[in-house]
Amino acid sequence: MDGVKVIEIKKSVFEDNNKDADNLREELRSKGVYLLNLMSSPGSGKTTTLIRTINLLKDKLRIAVMEADIDSDVDAIKIKEATGIKSIQLHTGGMCHLDAEMTRQGLDALETADVDLAILENVGNLVCPAEFDTGASRNAMILSVPEGHDKPLKYPLMFSVCDLVLINKTDVLPYFDFDIEKCTEYVHMRNPKATVIPICAKTGEGVDRFAEWLVEEVDTWKNQ
């Protein structure tokens, strides 16, 4: 198996993460780099979704990925092998989230001079990552069908901070009691402006809509 760069992330020393995140966002904007912060529960299909999406977009956009995990390098290796794009692994050393300074450490290691779209796959966790602005241009999340449509009721902050909610694993809808309409209603209770896109990363269904959303976002970001 081909190796990837692995970065051991250090704890931040900055006290004002919000300010630091705003600074990072502006730096990225001036460099023409759009950063997507992708969050979800463990096992919702972040890596599979990214592989599908990157393979649809890699001829249109220059993409690079940071895979954050407490341990293990499997995700960064998977992305690199399945898409051929630049992919590095960030080890959080037990930490349950990334903040702006930690994200900056990752971006420095990733080297983004030739990148249009950088994607941060955050730690699998519906609670803590929502509390820390990473400096990303946008926050997105994946909720998978087996997790249940009630999650926006139980993890309000995560759904409030996300501009895009992907509902993944729609192929198993027949086997679970999951109501997409009700879920969308709950998402909009938390964030009325959130875009909701049902997808199936396994079969590819709906992933083109996510890819289109990203192309528009990157385009708008670069021309603002």
Add this chain to the structure above:
Amino acid sequence: MDGVKVIEIKKSVFEDNNKDADNLREELRSKGVYLLNLMSSPGSGKTTTLIRTINLLKDKLRIAVMEADIDSDVDAIKIKEATGIKSIQLHTGGMCHLDAEMTRQGLDALETADVDLAILENVGNLVCPAEFDTGASRNAMILSVPEGHDKPLKYPLMFSVCDLVLINKTDVLPYFDFDIEKCTEYVHMRNPKATVIPICAKTGEGVDRFAEWLVEEVDTWKNQ
């Protein structure tokens, strides 16, 4: 819908959580109360599993449940309605875990004088709850089939601290690439002594084995 007691948990002031947890564990032992700390990702089926299990055990053991959630009271109400046992809701106010002092606040509100088995349904999160000893007699967790069998590789601490791992949603095994043998092997890499029980909370399959495990545990605890 019938209401339940809702406790707003306050942040702990104790500095040494491990010592506080050991004290709580000994207090519970002297009172003959066995406390199970049940952890998992969001949507893995903790509440459904508890309902099945409690209905198998409620004539043998006096059971009470604390449902921890950042927001919402749906789980405590569900447990109360489906089993008739004593059930309260703990609101963590955004906090991603419970420690011993927070658990003690819950136990005080639950009133455990007439309880053999108290169950804490922890916040849905595979990262932070593993870092804090709640003072429970034992830690257990649920990993559901749709989350994938690689989770012990990615969330090492959670699997290290659990004495029991329930693999839930076995009814959807045909639709997911989940290898129970491989998962058990990964669990044992983290904790060689962990008991692994595949269950399906929806159909009830395997839940009797979890119930037997609990009866033995409570019995041993009371006679030590």
